[in-house]
Amino acid sequence: MSKKPLYLNAMGIVTAQGLGATEVSEVLFQDPRPCFSWTDGLIPDQNIPVGAVTARLSERDLPWPYDSRNNRLALTALEQIRPDVDAAIARYGAGRVAVVVGSSTSGVGDNEASFEQKARSGTMAEDYCFERQEPGNLSAFLAQELGVCGPSMTVSTACTSGVKALASGCRMIRAGLVDAVVVGGADSLCKLTLNGFHALEALSMTPCQPFSQRRDGITIGEGAALFLLTADPSEVMVAGIGETSDAHHISAPAPDGAGAYRAMQDALTDAGVEPSQVGYLNLHGTATALNDAMEAQAVTRLFPDGVPCSSTKAMTGHTLGAAGAIELAFLWLALSSANRQGLLPPHLWDGLPDPDLPALALVKQGDCYDRAKTVFLSNSFAFGGNNICVALRTEGKQ
Secondary structure, eight states, X not given: OOOOOEEEEEEEEEETTEEHHHHHHIIIIISOOOOOEEESSSSTTOOEEEBOOOSOOOOOOOOTTOOSHHHHHHHHHHHHHHHHHHHHHHHHOGGGEEEEEEOSSTTHHHHHHHHHHHHHHSSOOTTOXXXXXXXXXXXXXXXXXXXXXXXXXXXXXXXGHHHHHHHHHHHHHHTTSOSEEEEEEEEOOOHHHHHHHHHTTOBOSSOOOTTBTTOOOBOBXXXXXXXXEESSOOSEEEEEEEEEEOOOOSSSOOTTOHHHHHHHHHHHHHHTOOGGGEEEXXXXXXOOHHHHHHHHHHHHHHXXXXXXXXXXXXXXXXXXXXXXXXHHHHHHHHHSTTOTTOBOOOOOSOXXXXXXXXXXXXXXXXXXXXXXXXXXXXXXXXXXXXXXXXXXEETTOO
16 A cells, blocks of 8 residues: 555644634743643542633534533534535545544543432433443544544544544545545543542642653643544645554553654654654653653653653643644644744743653743754553554655
């Protein structure tokens, strides 16, 4: 199979930073800050920070069984790129357009009140709908919304879901199955996820501090990012993808970062570039002790001379199944011609490096990328040693 060049023709996004490219870019580049709110309704007897989306989402009536916050997040992102997607459907036909998206929560948060009622009274609430918490609900909803009949699937590989969807979409186009794919991810806040991470002692009770000596866990967020993926040339190209699975432990990464290193190395090989040609790396950077330690080792091994890098989770929180897609959107925004100054997403933290970690070239507010280095990478890692790195570049740049 030939490696057909593929492009991210359009991007829609919703995060705690705001809705759409303009609002998100403003916070990402001009006014970077943690976009967290405090809530006492998710963890028993705890008031914790979360990256909640506070902007108004789509208020359209959604049909059964698709009425969930998760789907509204995705719909709000989709509406931003709807003209581009509709044009692709008109050009290629509904059967040649696929939907491949990632999610880990689906609509489970909308069913939690029913679970609580069941625990109290023994009966579910009348509006309980099992189907909306199925992982496939998100892709089925988007396919129905768009009226497409190409392949439709939801990838659920925990924190790599949103960008694994991109890898699957690329394979579909290159295999000749379709001509266009709506790819990305969406995840919404829910008690199940937050209490699960709390039980693993991986949840911070304060805003996360990736790579800090004082880091003590993740801050959870929510959001969505969707792209139109085709072979039609546009500003941002999918240059390379590297995927590995080291299966070191069900929840802990391999301490030496071997799987993360190979994923980054494979992405560069797939893109046909050397480490010295990379202008920026978006770190997975969860602010857990183990993730940051292994990622720092892997990055230092691949980039011994350093590479500008940052974890944007200190702004959005860890959006789980949507994280890879959202962070890919940050690369898309940085590479876009709208980013005239060439600004990079800064690394927000307390400035206290961990002496046990290799030093990284963390981006400061106002830092710009080297215009000769327009290959950008984004890392995503997940439970079970599931690793992926994606390389984007501007069209015509090596």
